[in-house]
Amino acid sequence: MFWERFFVSFTKPLRGPSMAWPDGEPYEDHPRGTLKSGKEAEIFLLERRFATSGPRLLAHKRYRPRYPGKDELREKGFSNSTLYRGDAKYKAGWNLRSRDRRAIEAGNRSRYGHELAAQLWPMQEWEMLRRAWEAGVAVPYPVERSEDGLMMEFIGDEEQAAPKLAQARLSADELASAWEQMGEALRALTSAGLVHADMSAYNLLWWKARLVVIDLPQAVEFTTNTDAFDLLHRDVANVGEWFGRRGVEVDVEALYAELVTMAWLG
Ligand SMILES: Nc1ncnc2c1ncn2[C@@H]1O[C@H](COP(=O)(O)OP(=O)(O)OP(=O)(O)O)[C@@H](O)[C@H]1O
Ligand SMILES: [Mg+2]
Incomplete structure (x- = not known):
């Protein structure tokens, strides 16, 4: 055509x-x-x-x-x-009427929720x-x-959808670049006051040498969610360990500390 x-x-x-x-x-x-x-x-x-x-x-x-x-x-x-995720942790920052908040917190027990x-x-x-x-x-x-x-x-083209990072076969150079881009993405998210909260090689796509973050429904804000810093640490540790296992030099705690400072400075 x-x-x-x-x-x-x-x-x-x-x-x-x-x-x-x-x-x-x-x-x-x-x-x-x-x-x-x-x-x-x-x-x-x-x-x-x-x-x-x-x-x-x-x-x-x-x-x-x-x-x-x-x-x-x-x-x-x-x-x-x-299959619905019931974890109330992510819903802490949602701006809800009290009836709705109670319903959501009731999780599986309520059809309305x-x-x-x-x-x-x-x-x-x-x-x-x-x-x-x-x-x-x-x-x-x-x-x-x-x-x-x-x-x-849509990330991909007429022939194929972008593979998940977990499935893309990256060379050592590409892995280094992907980790670099991961840092950029985490800094940009943090500066926007957000934590992805489900960051992993399964929610990252690799397309034309670019790392693309997807799947954000559970993302939380530093200002409204008291678990935000824990979730951020989990995100950084998750992806850090994934890259680390593939030979990339990764310092999870240093990156986390940098992001925490960014978040505090607002
Ligand atoms: N914009 C996009 N471009 C290309 N592929 C996409 C896009 N969004 C999602 N996908 C593909 O669809 C899959 C599922 O999307 P997503 O992770 O947002 O949904 P999900 O409900 O969390 O699914 P899962 O349970 O598999 O994580 C992704 O892993 C990716 O392969
Ligand atoms: Mg997903």
Whole structure:
């Protein structure tokens, strides 16, 4: 098809101010199938054909309904059932009415709490992705919210999705560069007042020599979450150990100390 041949010339740089999204231009969306099916959400690939700027690929992350009616999951295009994270730790900073907070804290015991959490995760992820993007963190460009999720830049191309860092086979030089980029990403997140809180080689993508951070629904703020510093330490230790095992010279405590200082200075 025509657009397939000129697609490559329209792919934007992975990150940076030069990335112009054709806002306001008419477009048509074309579903391209399921990309990945995770624990709570499913990632769908979407092709957005703009009237003049050409097509862009989007990743549409959709959270599954918690209590689906008969056939509802299938009708909505989802493939399997849901497992919800119940850890109250991440929800500490959520700005909730007291009834909603009690429901959320009740976790598994309350259907209302579950349904509320199902609506709040995508809202939370959208907010965190947007803030991370604005702070200059290498994350997919946040395109827009949808009814049950969010749309973002797809990291990959027509042939393949970017591999997770855990699955990409990096050379020693690439590993060193990836660790460097990891430090940059952590500094940028910290300066934005955020902790990813699930940072690992499974929530990092490697594409064209660039490290991209994904999966931010559980991210927390230093100002509203008393566990933020512990979660930050866990993040730094997680990725630090992963790189360390692969021969990169890593000082987890030094990096953590640097980030803590940044967070305190605000
Ligand atoms: N913007 C994107 N571009 C390319 N691939 C993506 C994008 N977002 C997500 N993916 C792919 O989908 C997978 C699941 O996404 P994500 O980690 O955000 O969801 P999840 O519900 O936490 O899934 P999991 O339980 O597998 O961690 C990612 O590991 C990645 O392979
Ligand atoms: Mg994930």
